Amino acid sequence: MRIESIYRYPVKGLTAEALEEVALTPGETLPDDRRFALAQGDSAFDPAAPHWLPKRNFGCLMANARLALVHSAYDSRTGDLALRFPDEPLFVASTRSEEGRAAIAARLAAFMGDEARGAPRFVEAPGHSFSDVAKKVVSIIGLTSLHALEQAAGAALDPLRFRANVYVSGGMPWAEFDWIGQEIQLGQARLRVVxxxxxxxxxxxxxxTAERDAEPPRWLRTHFGHADLGVYAEVLEAGRIAAGDALEVLG
Structure with missing residues (x-):
């Protein structure tokens, strides 16, 4: 199997950013992956004492489909976040200043309209990841499994619907489910599938388009008896991964 594409998602719920290669660190996510989030006004998230909370505490596509229309780009060197809203000029603000974070929160909240609860805050906490799971992991999808779902449902599905970090080709459909508890070599890094x-x-x-125009969870349950696609893996040994690198199951 081989890596076809790699993505990070600096802001929870916003744009995927493609990477040609990236260095993985033991016990960590991809650098800057889910580093920021828009905490709803009624969220209990405290940047001074961060702990994992369910996704509904934050702006997320599950509850806020409209966010798919916002195109974002994060500059890791400067800390600037660029946001392009439909039919509006490019908006850029710093994630490193209180004023910049407040401006980002205000623009996103205004765009969300009634879906913004209270006074949302644009938040980060050093070392914290706004992932859908509490453990710091890398998400991997086998494209043959996705193609099996497409064939069963009779519908084409953009892989980015599933917001994985790593998409791999080759192998049999659903083979990645057999990796649970096993180690894999991904490029130069070693991971354990959890x-x-x-x-x-x-x-x-x-x-x-931000439209709800497909039903992958229902299609998965109907055709395969589960609602699962892809796996989470924790990084055990540091190393770089790049498009074209191999994935090998170590056992």
């Missing part, structure tokens, strides 16, 4: 990824209504959202 669990399957249960799919939620976020995957119903078309990343290009």
């Amino acid at each position: 669990k399957r990824i249960v799919r939620c209504p976020a995957t119903e959202v078309n990343p290009a």
